[in-house]
Amino acid sequence: MFSFLSRLSVRNRIWAIVAMLICGIVVGEVIDMFRLREVLWREKEEKTRQLVETGFSVLTHFHQLQQAGELSQVAAQAAAISTIKALRYNKTEYFWLSDLGTPFPKIIMHPTMPALDGHLLDLPQFDSVTSLRAGTEGPFTVTNGNKNIGVAFAEVVNQGGQGYVVYDWQKPKAGSGVTEQLYPKLSYVKKFAPWGWVIGSGVYVDDVDATIRQQLEHNVMMLAGIGTLLLLFAALIARSITQPLRLAVDVMRTVDLGAGRVVQRLPVVGRSEFAEMATGFNDMLEQLQLRDAKLAQHQEFLETEVAHRTLELRDTNAQLQQELIEHRQADLLIQESRIRMRALLDATSESVLLLDPQGHILAINAFGAQRFGQVPEAITGKNFYELLPPDLAVKRRALVEQVVSTGEPLHSQDRRGAIFFNNSIYPVKDTSGAVESIAVYAKDVTEQHCAKEVDDIFRNLDAVLLKWRMNLESIAQIFCDAILPVFDLAAAWIGRAEKDGQLTWLASAEGSDKGFFTSLRENRRRWDGDPTCCLPAGAVIRSGQWQMVTLNGPQCQSCTEVNQTVSPRAVIVLPLTLRGETWGVLTLYGRDARQFEGWQLPQRLAAIAVRLGTTLESAMQQEWLTLLDAALAGVDNAVLITDANASILWNNRSFAQLSGYTSQEILGKTPKMFSSGCQDADFFQRFWQTISSGKTWHGEIVNAHRDGSTYTVNQTVTPLLNTNGQVSHYVAILEDITQRKAAEERVQHTAQFDLLTDLPNRGLFFDRLGQAMNLGQRDGSSGALMFLDLDHFKEVNDQLGHGAGDVVLMAVAKRLREQVRQSDTVARLGGDEFTVILPSLRDRHDAVRVANNIIAAIGQPIELDGTQARVGITIGIALFPQHGHTVEQVLKAADDAMYRAKDAGRNCYAFAVEEVLPQSSP
Ligand SMILES: Nc1nc2c(ncn2[C@@H]2O[C@H](COP(=O)(O)OP(=O)(O)OP(=O)(O)O)[C@@H](O)[C@H]2O)c(=O)[nH]1
Structure with missing residues (x-):
């Protein structure tokens, strides 16, 4: 509460007092209004009750007269009704009588509404009771506003003998009649028990609220005046309090103690508490001013002193600062040096x-x-x-x-x-x-040491391979023996994965643990998942990835090859890859369970396994090469291998036999040494062009034997390409076809040449004549065909025998050849008929000259065995193209000419008759 008040300004506090005063007055006024209403209402109640009591006494009076026997009940009641009917007060107020009938009482008498007399109060207009009270004390019971008046009267008198009922009722007009409008009315009713009557009268209470309203309006006006005065007065009081306070605050704010400016003073006005406060405040400022003066003096002294000391300290401080910087730099250098040193050492x-x-x-x-x-x-x-x-x-x-x-x-x-x-x-x-x-x-230096040792092992293996051409088992054994000491291993073995799932042991080695392997040597395990599979090796072969296990681990528990009493050891199984496939495994056993820990050693061993795979592949290639060498050396075909420059690198036995040279005489030379001269430069140019472009050359070639003879080979030369696609070697395979070739040539010769004279036969003659005529046609030259027939040859046969005839024929053939040029053709058509083709003649005289020479040569005696023979020869000459454009035409012309010469006496010649010949088609 107090904290709330402390937040209020003085002005607001004064306003709060004024507001509370006004509220108190208003509340008092409201209470007064309620009290006034209560009093007025009580007055109405009391007045009504007293009036009804008056009416009641009238009834009592007539009832007493009835009891006294002076009046009958009816007369008493009638007199009572008449008396009460006439009663009035306040000019218009009256009494009425009703009974207590149920459900609705009946009006016995109503002076202002006589139409109701004798009627029940059951009409809707009587349902207007708003509150009621049985008896004279206590609160009114409020109804819903439409309770029946008669019922309400009966209810209160039956409960309390008397009571009040408030309802809305018409007002009697001055003179007579009632108003249309309804007004609130308070009625007092009392039960007159002897007759079962109820007497009542009421007063209108609308004037109560009107009085209250009037009083309220009056009071509000008065309150407004008082309120305004209060507010005005409060404003003045607030101002008289807040103004000096604000002034004091302003002065206090302008006082700057730090700066020594305390010259301001508060005005002292009047004799109020504010005046006392201003006086006290001014005294305080006086004292402060004095103290400030003293302080200023002291401060001046101190400042001088401080300035002096500061100068001294500044020098000292600069010196210390310098030392501190140097010290820190030294510290920093040491720190950095340590960090560098540590980094260097750790690096x-x-x-x-x-x-x-x-x-x-x-x-x-x-x-x-x-x-x-x-x-x-x-x-x-x-x-x-x-x-x-x-x-x-x-x-x-x-x-x-x-x-x-x-x-x-x-x-x-x-x-x-x-x-x-x-x-x-x-x-x-x-x-x-x-x-x-x-x-x-x-x-x-383990890595370098081991690397050198491993290098030595592989160098040794390479040397062994080259020198001794050892087999795979030997190479594997050398490796196993050599690798153990390098890595301080307990044992090692190499196995080969066979295609059928078997794992064939190739080699093994035990270090100082003799008896490490128990039965591996005898057993063949499997790698393909069979129950007898070596689990680690099988997994490595199938996956191609190395594996590390321990000897007492689950994968090696079923192993009977290794002595299981040995302490737990690390085992590393490495794949051996040959030609891109896992070929087998290299299994290495450590001396303890952690020997292969880390990643470096397994990686190094894996690299060694790769290298071993290469060496084993070399060994396999060596074996393969040995096999090929033996095969090539043994084949019947001659084989020759040269490098890209045609320098001979290798030849087999058959080639040596074919060429007549030994390998020592051939190696390092070129195949040119076998050249026979049968092929010209063009041939060899095409040959080298083909094979140097990487294509295989296939064909026949005639070579010279060491003894000078020639031989024909069917030769295939295949260039070998290196990985760059360039020719690195040539491989020549030669098949000796000399014999076959000779046989073929013999058959060919027989088909074209005459067996007896070895002159071209009829078939070849036609061929040659055709060629000669084509040549003449191309170059526009002329040629001649001579048809020759021996004269009387039959006689030679007949006289000297057929053999002598053959000799004569051979001699004639020889002499004919001798009389013509190399380019001319002498052929034997059959029997004693010959032809001579003379292409490219200058003129017919050339033919004449040849014919004369032939006649002369043939006419010479022919030496036979112990005797001589003489024959003449008749010649028919046809010129081409003059005497024919086709082979047949020319031959026929020559033949005809020959017969004409025969007819002319033989041993002479005759030219074909020139006649117009049909042109042959070209
Ligand atoms: N010795 C030998 N005689 C042959 C051969 N071929 C054919 N003759 C003979 O050659 C003779 C050819 O006779 P012709 O040309 O008909 O007669 P000719 O005696 O020469 O008479 P003309 O030609 O008229 O001068 C025949 O007696 C054939 O038997 C052969 O190969 N050898």
Whole structure:
């Protein structure tokens, strides 16, 4: 409450008081209005009751007269009705009488509405009761506004003997009659028990509310006046309070104590509390002004002092600042140097340690600590030798002590299991030259060491392969034996995956664990998922991916090949890939269960397996080449291999036999040495063009034998292309067809040449004559055909025999050939008939000359066995194209000419008769 008030300004607080005053007055007024209404209502009640009591006393009077016997009941009642009917008060007010009949009472007498007399009060207009009360005290019961008047009268008098009923009723007009409008009316009714009557009278109460309204209007006006005055007065009071307060606040705000400006003062007006406050406040300011003056003096002194001291401090501070900066820079340099040093040491793949002379680790880099499975912080301060295996600790301690005692660095190599180290131990000396600590650098050279060893193994295998052409088993065995010490392995074996699912053992090796393998040598396992499958090897062969297992693991439990009493070991099974397919496995057994941990060693072993696969593939190729070599060397066909420059690299036995040369005489030479001269330069140009473009050449070629003879070969030369598509070698396969060729030529000759004289026969003659005529046609030259027939040859046969005749025929043939040019053709048509074709004649005289020569030559005696023969020859000459355009025409012309010469006496010649010949079609 108080906190709420503290938030209100003084002005608002005054306004609040005024508002509460006004509210109090209003509330008092409202209460007064209610009280006034109550009083007025009570007055109405009382007045009505007193009037009805008057009427009741009239009834009592006449009833007493009835009881006294002076009047009968009817007379008493009639007198009572008459008396009461005449009663009036306030000029218009009256009494009425009713009975207590149910459900609706009946009007006995109503002075202003006599029409109701004797009628029940059951009309709707009588349903207007708004409230009622039985008896004279207590609250009114409010109805719903439409309760029946008669029923309400009966109800209150039956309950309390008397009572009040409020309802709406017409007002009697002055004079007579009633109003149309209804007005609220309060009636008092009382039961007159002796006659069962109810007497009542009422007063209109609408004037009560009118009086109240009037009073209220009056009071409101008065209240408005008082309120306005109150508000005005309150405003003045508020102003008289707030104005001095605001002034004081303004002055307080302008007072600047810090600046010493306290010259302002509050005005002192009147003698109120505000005047006292202003006086007190002004006194306080006076004192403050005095104190400020003193303070200003003191401050001046202090400032002088501070300025002096500040100058002194500034010099000192600058000096300190400089020192601090230098110190920080030095610290920073040291820090950076340490970080760099640590980074350098951690970045190296060497173990770096700093030991005190007793072997305690003073510092170690991350790599070095990792060797012991620790971080540098965890291992620093520990004794180095206690972290090493005992035998190695002894060696290292001896080396360190030697360095401490001699002060000279030492270098050594040692091995921890499968790990090889290059150690460098340096003394770290203090300023006096004494060894205060030892720096040890241990470089893990396992990888280089193993790489070199592995290189040596494969170099050896390559050499062995080249020199001895060893088989696969031998190569595998050499590898197994050699690889064990390199990686400190317990055992190794190599298996080959056969197509039928078998896993064939090729080679194995055991290290110092003799008896490692129990039955592997005898057994053939499988790799294809069969119950006898070697699970790891099978999985590796099927997947082509290496696998690492342990010997006591689930995959090796069923294995009977390996002695299961050996301690748990790591096993790595690596695929051997040949020609892109998994060919088998290389299985390596470690000395303990963690030997192949990490990723580097398995990766190196996998690379070695790849290399081994290549070597085994080489061995297989060697075997294959040996086989091919034997096959090629043994085949009947001659085979020759050259490089791209045609230099002979290899030949087989058959080629040596065919050519007559030994391999030593051939190798390094070119096939030109076999050239017979039978093929011209064009031939060889086409030949080399074909094969150097990568195409196979196939054809016949005549070569020269070492002894000078020739032989014909059916030769296929295949160029071999390298991976770049360039020719790297030529392979020639030669089939000797000399014999076949000769036979073919013989058949060919027989078909075209005469067996006896070896002159072209009739068929070849026609062919040659056709060629000669075509030639003449092309170059416009002339030719001649001679048809020759021996004269009287029959006689030679007859006289000297058929054999002598043959000799004569052969001699004639020879002489004919001798009389013509190389380009001329002498043919034997049959019997003793010959032809001579003379192409390209200058003129007919050439033919004449030849004919004369022939006649002369043939006419010479022919030597026979012990005798001589003489024959003449008759010649018919036809010129072409003069005597014919076709072979047949020319031959017929010559034949005809020959017969004409015969007719002319024989042993002479005759030209064909020139006649007009039909042109042959071209
Ligand atoms: N010795 C030998 N005689 C042959 C051969 N072919 C045919 N004759 C003979 O050659 C003779 C040819 O006779 P002709 O040309 O008819 O007669 P000719 O005796 O030469 O008389 P003219 O031609 O009229 O001068 C026949 O007696 C044939 O038997 C052969 O190959 N050898």
